[in-house]
Amino acid sequence: MKLVTVLNKSPAPDVAFALRVMKSVKDCRDQNWFGENCFLYSSLTEERVLNLTTSHSALCVILQGEKQIWQHGVKETFGAGTLIALPKAIEIDVVNVPRSDTEPYVSLSFPLRPIDTQKSAAITSQQATHPGFSIASSSHLYTAIERLLENLTDVAFADDLRGVRRQELMLLLQSDPAASLLFDGSISGKIGKMVRNSPDREWTVTLVSNELAIAPSTLRRKLRNEGVKFTEVLRDHRLTVAHQMLLDGASSFEAQTLSGFRSRSHFAKHFKDRFGRHPAKV
Numbered sequence: 411m412k413l414v415t416v417l418n419k420s421p422a423p424d425v426a427f428a429l430r431v432m433k434s435v436k437d438c439r440d441q442n443w444f445g446e447n448c449f450l451y452s453s454l455t456e457e458r459v460l461n462l463t464t465s466h467s468a469l470c471v472i473l474q475g476e477k478q479i480w481q482h483g484v485k486e487t488f489g490a491g492t493l494i495a496l497p498k499a500i501e502i503d504v505v506n507v508p509r510s511d512t513e514p515y516v517s518l519s520f521p522l523r524p525i526d527t528q529k530s531a532a533i534t535s536q537q538a539t540h541p542g543f544s545i546a547s548s549s550h551l552y553t554a555i556e557r558l559l560e561n562l563t564d565v566a567f568a569d570d571l572r573g574v575r576r577q578e579l580m581l582l583l584q585s586d587p588a589a590s591l592l593f594d595g596s597i598s599g600k601i602g603k604m605v606r607n608s609p610d611r612e613w614t615v616t617l618v619s620n621e622l623a624i625a626p627s628t629l630r631r632k633l634r635n636e637g638v639k640f641t642e643v644l645r646d647h648r649l650t651v652a653h654q655m656l657l658d659g660a661s662s663f664e665a666q667t668l669s670g671f672r673s674r675s676h677f678a679k680h681f682k683d684r685f686g687r688h689p690a691k692v
Contacts, residue, residue, distance in 0.1 A: 424491035427552050428473045434559035435473075435518060441563060443572060448559075449519040457506040457515075463499060467592040468519045469545070469583065470494040471555065475515030478505040479543055482609070482651070482668065484658055486542055493545035495588040501607045520558075522580060522592050542654075545589050554579040597622075597632040598643045605647035610670040615640050649684050652677070656692040665689060 438444050449468075470477075470493070477488045480503035488494055490509075496519075506515040545551070558575045562568035583589040590599065601618055604611075618640070619626045633640055652669035656662070663674075666689070671677035681689045 424547060424552070425489075426491070427547075427556075428471070428491040430556060431471060431518065431559065432473050432516070434556060434561075437561045438559055441561070443569065447520065447572075447576075449521070450516070451519070452514040452516045453506055454508055454511075454514045456508065457504075459504045459506075461501065462504055463501050464496050465498065467498045467522045468496045469522060469579075469589070469592065470496055471518045471520075473516040473518055474513060475509045476507040477515070477517065478507070479503070480505070481606070482655075484654065486544065488544070491547075493547060493551070494543045495545050495583075495586070495592050496543065497592055497603055499603055499607075520579075522583075543588055545583070545586050548582075551579075551582050554582055596636055597629060598636055598638055601640075601643050602647050605644060605670075606651070609648050609651045610668055613644055613670075645680060646684075649681055652681065652689065653685060653692070656689055662689040 435444075435448075435450060439450065452474075472488050472490055472492050472494070474490050476490075477494070479486045479488070479494070481501070506517075508515045554575065558572065558579055562571060565571060584593060593599070600622060601613075604618065604621060605613065615626045615629060619629045622629065624632075630640065633643065648669045648671060652665040652671070655665040655668060660668070662678075666674060666677045678688055678690075681687075685692070
């Protein structure tokens with residue numbers, strides 16, 4: 411049985427921002443740096459891509475039309491002007507919907523790499539289990555994106571300036587719970603992606619270690635350095651997934667089984683400890 415619910419927690423789209431970005435793209439898309447650092451995509455027909463595994467982390471900006479992302483039967487819908495975090499190696503279904511028969515779906519993606527900074531904070535397990543893909547909009551984030559797309563053909567040291575602006579964007583993203591999944595700096599974050607893809611899988615230290623190609627002792631040590639235990643991270647991820655399913659209309663039994671809890675009493679106890687109420691009362 412596949413649970414089908416709709417997640418209505420996407421931020422309000424900022425159409426004015428999308429229009430400004432569209433204009434910036436037209437001004438700079440012919441420059442070499444744009445093709446190397448940005449990916450502009452459009453389609454005049456509705457597209458459905460099933461069982462997609464992302465090959466890299468990216469910030470995606472919807473410029474026109476609508477994007478739907480499905481994962482574990484939960485759908486998020488994004489309109490023009492919304493920002494999406496697409497972490498590497500997540501498994502999702504995607505639907506791209508054109509604005510009309512004559513106006514295509516358009517999105518702009520920025521492939522992201524971890525930044526080299528001493529201020530890069532470790533991702534906590536609670537951040538890493540953020541259930542959605544929505545990035546909270548802010549004037550600072552919008553400005554950083556627009557500055558990165560500014561036409562700098564007549565500016566000296568343009569490449570260096572763009573590098574600084576790209577770092578500014580990534581620093582702003584790191585404080586957002588959904589965007590934190592874009593950065594691979596923490597072991598708990600990597601475990602979070604695995605659980606998010608398959609919350610009902612029988613995850614063990616050995617299995618996760620094999621997936622990450624590291625020794626179990628190394629996995630435990632890195633988690634200890636982040637101040638968490640494997641069982642805590644695993645349980646926290648599963649509880650967050652279960653909580654989201656309950657909010658979207660699943661029964662307590664569906665949320666328990668689909669999020670990977672085998673014991674009903676164990677699930678209810680930890681859920682109440684985490685969220686302050688019994689799962690049946692959400």
